[in-house]
Amino acid sequence: MTIQRRRALYINGASWLLLCAMGNGATAQDATPSPAATQLPEITVTAPSPIQRRKPVVASRTPARGARAVPAPDREPAPQPAAVAAAPQQGVLPVVTDQFATVTVVPNEEIRRAGGATLGDLLFSRPGITGSSFAPGASSRPIIRGLDNNRVGIVENGVGGGGVSDLGEDHFVPIDPLATSQIEVVRGPAALRYGSTSIGGVVSAANNRIPEALPSCAAAPFQSYGLPVKAPLATVSSPGCVTVETRTAVSSVDRGVEGGILLDAGGGNFAVHADAYGRKAGDYNIPGYPYLFDQTRPVNGRQPNSSTQADGASIGGSYVFHGGFIGAAITQNDALYRIPGIDGADHQTRIDARQTKFSAKGEYRPDAAAIEAVRFWAGATDYKHNEIGLADPLDPATSGVRQTFTSKDQEGRVELQMMPFDARFATVTTAFGLQAGHQDLTASSPDDPGSPLNGLYDPNKNDRVAGYAFNELKFSETTKAQIAGRIERVDLSGTTPAFIPAVFDVNIDPASIGPATPRNLHFTPKSASVGLIQNLPWGLVASITGQYVERAPKPAELFSRGAHDATATFDIGNPNLGIETAKSIEVGLRRATGPLRFELTGYYTKFNGFIYRRLTGNTCDEAACVDIADPNQLELNQARYSQRDATFRGGEFQSQLDVGPLHGGIWGIENQFDVVRATFADGSNVPRIPPLRVGGGVFWRDANWLMRVNLLHAFAQNDIAAIGETPTAGYNLLKAEVSYKTKLDVSWFGAREMTVGLVGNNLLNENIRNSVSYTKNEVLLPGIGVRAFANLKF
DSSP, X not given: OOXXXXXXXXXXXXXXXXXXXXXXXXXXXXXOOOGGGSSOOOEEXXXXXXXXXXXXXXXXXXXXXXXXXXXXXXXXXXXXXXXXXXXXXXXXXXXXXXXXXXXXXXXXXXXXXXXXXXXXXXXXXXXXXXXXXXBTTTBOOEEETTBOGGGXXXXXTTEXXXXXXXXXXXXXXXXXXXXXXXXXXXXXXXXXXXOGGGSSEEEEEXXXXXXXXXXXXXXXXXXXXXXXXXXXXXXXXXXXXXXXEEEEEEETTTTEEEEEEEEEEEEETEEEEEEXXXXXXXXXXXXXXXXXXXXXXXXXXXXXXXXXXXXXXXXXEEEEEXXXXXXXXXXXXXXXXXXXXXXXXXXXXXXXXXXXXXXEEEEEOOSOSSEEEEEEEEEEEEEEEEEEEESSTTOXXXXXXXXXXXXXXXXXXXXXXEOOEEOSSOEEEEEEEEXXXXXXXXXXXXXXXXXXXXXXXXXXXXXXXXXXXXXXXXXXXXXXXXXXXXXXXXXXXXXXXXXXXXXXXXXXXXXXXXOEEEEEEEEOOEXXXXXXXXXXXXXXXXXXXXXXXXXXXXXXXXXXXXXXXXXXXXXXXXXXXXXXXXXXXXXXXXXXSSSEEEEEEEEEEEEEEEEEEEEEEEEEOSSEEEOTTOSSOXXXXXXXXXXXXEEEEEEEEEEEEEEEEETTEEEEEEEEEEEEEEEETTSOBOSSOXXXXXXXXXXXXXXXXXXXXXXXXXXXXXXXXXXSOOOBOOEEEEEEEEEEXXXXXXXXXXXXXXXXXXXXXXXXXXXXXXXXXXXXXXXXXXXXXXXXXXXXEO
């Protein structure tokens, strides 16, 4: 679901001293603003809090403390306070202070500048977040605080993203940043609304494929036509309006080209949206070789088998009426990309994927004394990808489909938000939700149709239904609490061999793996959370959250029993896995306004029955596995799903300080830090954990320009699993960017706004290996490169 929260961030000059910066310092009002900066631009935050307000908030002389006012049931929104002069907002660190746990926001402008081709690439350097980097630029799934795949949810406009990216690191996420307008990473209680499989958090991508309001041509889209409580939307219907945005970029490191066009139109009570995008890139350069457009460079100057291309399109529309809207969209995503690494390059492995997705959502705010809003989301996806490659690396004639994955998903969710009521000790707002979903999975292989190990797993089904409730208690303007709970019913059915030993050969002994056995498994995970937010002096907001979350195993963890060609693994599931339990506490301190903006978070999570994929050291092919000591090693690594108690603890920090005015703008410094330590009960290390990282940089900005240089240092990762994992060297990732944003005279060529820029990545041209990647020893991240981009709004 997309929930808009607008919060004003104004920019001041100040000293580096923390307390002085929070209490004193020259303010932006002391500076003489340009006419274009007489009103503070808003930052839209769509963090999926179940307790929603759509009342817009603008800057005032009293900084917002994060508490939300409860509007009267039959009253129009209160007039906005007068805006004050403020410094330009481009490049400001957005900090969310009204959530009970950390929310990382990547607004539209930053997505356009960063230009990541996948969600994992885009979020790679964010505190507490990295990417799986299995195929950089093609398949890189976000990893949050060391948790990935089955513990990180990915949604688009409130509906699951679909696909099978949680079943294998080589699978792409069918949500492209090129068609996305804002991305948020939500942790803590708010993630419970999407399911218990989001223990690590939820990556929420938002766009306007299902319009929630009528477009405005006179102002920035959706700034004037939000959905305030009881807003008579039909009275603001537009006589006709069309806006267009183009997004283009080229990159040197992979000779990449990308482009997209987005169209929004409205008339009467109808709003429509259409978009199309495409990107294409060759094998990317790796350090130590030329990085410009030089076609004479040696082949080994690039990461072999790393080219990619993707495209997609969507069309949707909504009917906007008094008190709400209802809309739907259909989206097509296609991708064809290669899998880098020794095995991938030898077999010329590539994945041809496509997804068709239907989604719908709506909201209604009735004139009722008890009900504030009713909302729904629904989606259905049809996903398929073929893993194509050579059966014999020495024989090009053996090229063909080695494995096929399909996934058909249906999902629906409805929420009922009650009117706030006075319980004497607090104002209480309650939201109830009901969610249901179904998934059919297959992973067949045409190589051995008669083999008992044909494909990664036999067809299986996953049914789930859940109910949840959130209660928000507002004790005062400065103190707020939340109590939430969720209960699910998960039914999984599939087929698995009765047993799979560590060493076997079905060609010699067909009975060595046991007969195929149907399994019907049922789980009832239960989850609860409690949180507290307290506003403090100097614009500080403190929070503490406690959670108890149970997660049912996923089909891949239960039913896998075969070769996965693209990842070069032989995965063995465990149908006897039980519910995974996580008990966690998170403490945070944040500041969203003033010359110093920052967020500091610490967390501790205790897992009972942590489910993970363990490399055993044995090797396999499609029909046999041999012992680790066998001299005739096979090409696939054996991986077994196992369950052990584990503890995760860590912290994150990021800040931005406006030091003072410089040449008509503001210059400042920023820094970040994140660490996660994960161990099993016996003290051994959980595999594939991100390293300690620390970084910082300087920036300068004015009404039009943004310039930034930032260095992120990742320390060596030596806390590794005993088998199947090697140490990872540290690295320095240096980035620099310059961008220019300006309003245009529409009479020139029709555009009303333009943003252009250059971004340099890995400017030290370092060998960067990602410690969480299964292919880190064979795949380097891209070397030095420059990206040029241009966005136009018409």
